[in-house]
Amino acid sequence: MKLAVIGTGYVGLVSGVCFAQKGNEVICVDLEQHKIDMLNRAESPIYEPGIEELIALNLEAGRLEFTSDLADAVRRSDIVILAVGTPSLANGEANLSYIEQAAADVGKAMNGYKIIMTKSTVPVGTNEKIKDVLARHTSLSFDIVSAPEFLREGSAINDTLHPDRIIIGLDNTGLRETMVTLHQVFTDKIYVTDIRSAEMIKYASNAFLATKISFINEIANICEKVGADVTCVADGMGMDKRIGSSFLQAGIGYGGSCFPKDTNALIQIAGNVDYEFKLLKSVVEVNTDQRFMIVSKLRESLGQLNGVSIGIWGLAFKPNTDDIREAPALEIVETLIQAGAIVKLYDPIAMDKFKERVDHPNIMWCSSPQQAAEGSDAVCLLTDWEEFKKVDLVQLASILHKPVLIDGRNVFAEEQIQGSGLEYYSVGRPRMSGWNRDKVEV
Numbered sequence: 137m138k139l140a141v142i143g144t145g146y147v148g149l150v151s152g153v154c155f156a157q158k159g160n161e162v163i164c165v166d167l168e169q170h171k172i173d174m175l176n177r178a179e180s181p182i183y184e185p186g187i188e189e190l191i192a193l194n195l196e197a198g199r200l201e202f203t204s205d206l207a208d209a210v211r212r213s214d215i216v217i218l219a220v221g222t223p224s225l226a227n228g229e230a231n232l233s234y235i236e237q238a239a240a241d242v243g244k245a246m247n248g249y250k251i252i253m254t255k256s257t258v259p260v261g262t263n264e265k266i267k268d269v270l271a272r273h274t275s276l277s278f279d280i281v282s283a284p285e286f287l288r289e290g291s292a293i294n295d296t297l298h299p300d301r302i303i304i305g306l307d308n309t310g311l312r313e314t315m316v317t318l319h320q321v322f323t324d325k326i327y328v329t330d331i332r333s334a335e336m337i338k339y340a341s342n343a344f345l346a347t348k349i350s351f352i353n354e355i356a357n358i359c360e361k362v363g364a365d366v367t368c369v370a371d372g373m374g375m376d377k378r379i380g381s382s383f384l385q386a387g388i389g390y391g392g393s394c395f396p397k398d399t400n401a402l403i404q405i406a407g408n409v410d411y412e413f414k415l416l417k418s419v420v421e422v423n424t425d426q427r428f429m430i431v432s433k434l435r436e437s438l439g440q441l442n443g444v445s446i447g448i449w450g451l452a453f454k455p456n457t458d459d460i461r462e463a464p465a466l467e468i469v470e471t472l473i474q475a476g477a478i479v480k481l482y483d484p485i486a487m488d489k490f491k492e493r494v495d496h497p498n499i500m501w502c503s504s505p506q507q508a509a510e511g512s513d514a515v516c517l518l519t520d521w522e523e524f525k526k527v528d529l530v531q532l533a534s535i536l537h538k539p540v541l542i543d544g545r546n547v548f549a550e551e552q553i554q555g556s557g558l559e560y561y562s563v564g565r566p567r568m569s570g571w572n573r574d575k576v577e578v
């Protein structure tokens with residue numbers, strides 16, 4: 137089939153490339169000409185393992201094109217996929233201006249019947265608004281489909297080529313076969329429903345995963361006080377199939393372009409119909425507090441933070457991405473600077489994006505984990521990059537001014553810490569040096 141994909145962010149680019157990989161003719165469109173120029177050179181504007189190889193392969197095979205000419209792409213396609221951003225407004229609601237603009241542009245360009253498929257995450261009822269916008273700009277016939285996206289950054293290609301399920305929301309059941317045929321190259325687990333339910337499945341899924349994370353983080357906070365180990369608790373809980381072991385990794389909380397945005401949007405969606413989503417509000421509150429646990433542990437170990445120097449390992453909101461949107465590192469670094477600390481920052485790939493957002497004389501940009509640690513009073517690990525897991529901890533203790541390691545992602549095991557000479561703090565696990573179980577009050 138001939139597809140036009142509007143927007144070359146994570147979702148548009150990865151799904152466009154994967155549809156091409158499965159034999160469709162795909163034209164990816166973006167307003168930003170510099171992104172199109174890069175993509176035409178098989179260079180990706182986003183960091184995603186494996187994406188450039190797939191772009192090159194499909195460009196060469198003639199199945200994939202990149203252009204800023206939306207009208208031409210729409211005219212040459214049967215299906216138009218909307219994959220533009222839906223960021224948060226100041227009140228938490230989703231900003232629909234990009235998707236409405238894209239729908240208007242598509243409507244103006246139409247030259248015959250098209251299927252318009254929304255992959256952007258949009259509040260319940262938005263596809264009906266998209267239908268209205270299209271109808272204002274064209275008298276030609278079209279159908280709308282909701283096809284929410286569930287890929288994760290860092291594993292986006294595998295998630296797209298091998299998804300757990302695909303959700304399709306339709307109001308014209310005559311489209312069912314076409315949609316199933318288009319998507320069954322990825323999986324047979326295709327759930328077809330109405331449009332409003334499909335829109336809600338996306339928000340409910342992200343909100344549920346965020347709830348799991350805040351739940352385990354609160355369990356971790358209690359574990360610290362009662363002398364239990366949250367990693368063992370999560371393992372034991374996860375063995376129950378009804379609970380499942382994923383998304384039970386305690387740490388400094390979730391970040392990224394989606395969980396923070398989508399939890400707040402769902403709270404607003406509920407509020408708009410006079411329903412207070414109390415549980416989700418607490419999930420958000422717990423997550424906001426959790427990142428400051430790093431700062432509390434630094435104060436516990438070092439006392440006041442004015443004038444101390446802190447190495448920061450990891451700025452991206454998770455490994456295998458350079459995305460720093462809503463990364464816990466942003467607020468942690470800002471808080472440390474406000475407290476008068478010197479911060480020595482290192483991330484394998486997110487440094488440039490962080491530099492665009494944060495600048496201060498107290499920041500030192502480092503080119504290795506060791507440089508960030510050398511002479512520092514503590515190191516804080518904020519992103520669980522593989523590179524950090526391989527660091528020699530004995531050597532780390534020897535180059536630090538004070539041998540303090542605060543592990544915000546529970547990356548290191550007890551046996552690695554033993555004998556390292558480090559004073560080690562993690563999340564929801566017993567302190568691995570200076571820990572005295574006799575003092576625990578249960």
Ligand SMILES: NC(=O)C1=CN([C@@H]2O[C@H](COP(=O)(O)OP(=O)(O)OC[C@H]3O[C@@H](n4cnc5c(N)ncnc54)[C@H](O)[C@@H]3O)[C@@H](O)[C@H]2O)C=CC1
Pocket residue numbers: 142143144145146147148165166167168171206219220221222223234237238241255256257258285286287288289393394
């Ligand atoms: N980032 C992720 O991992 C996931 C994102 N989503 C959802 O997918 C949507 C897109 O997210 P991202 O890919 O992260 O977006 P993004 O914000 O990174 O990229 C959107 C792209 O669309 C382009 N654009 C905006 N308006 C346009 C127009 N009228 N014509 C052509 N191009 C236009 C922008 O220039 C930009 O390159 C959002 O609703 C998001 O919530 C869903 C699942 C995963």
Ligand SMILES: O=C(O)[C@H]1O[C@H](OP(=O)(O)OP(=O)(O)OC[C@H]2O[C@@H](n3ccc(=O)[nH]c3=O)[C@H](O)[C@@H]2O)[C@H](O)[C@@H](O)[C@@H]1O
Pocket residue numbers: 257285286287288289290342345349382383384385386387388389390391392393394395453454
């Ligand atoms: O709607 C979206 O955009 C996407 O949001 C998330 O994907 P993503 O944000 O890329 O990353 P995740 O792997 O889900 O991690 C999100 C955050 O939660 C944190 N996390 C994750 C899992 C865990 O057990 N503990 C934990 O703290 C991560 O460190 C990260 O900061 C969802 O997992 C995707 O299914 C969804 O499509």
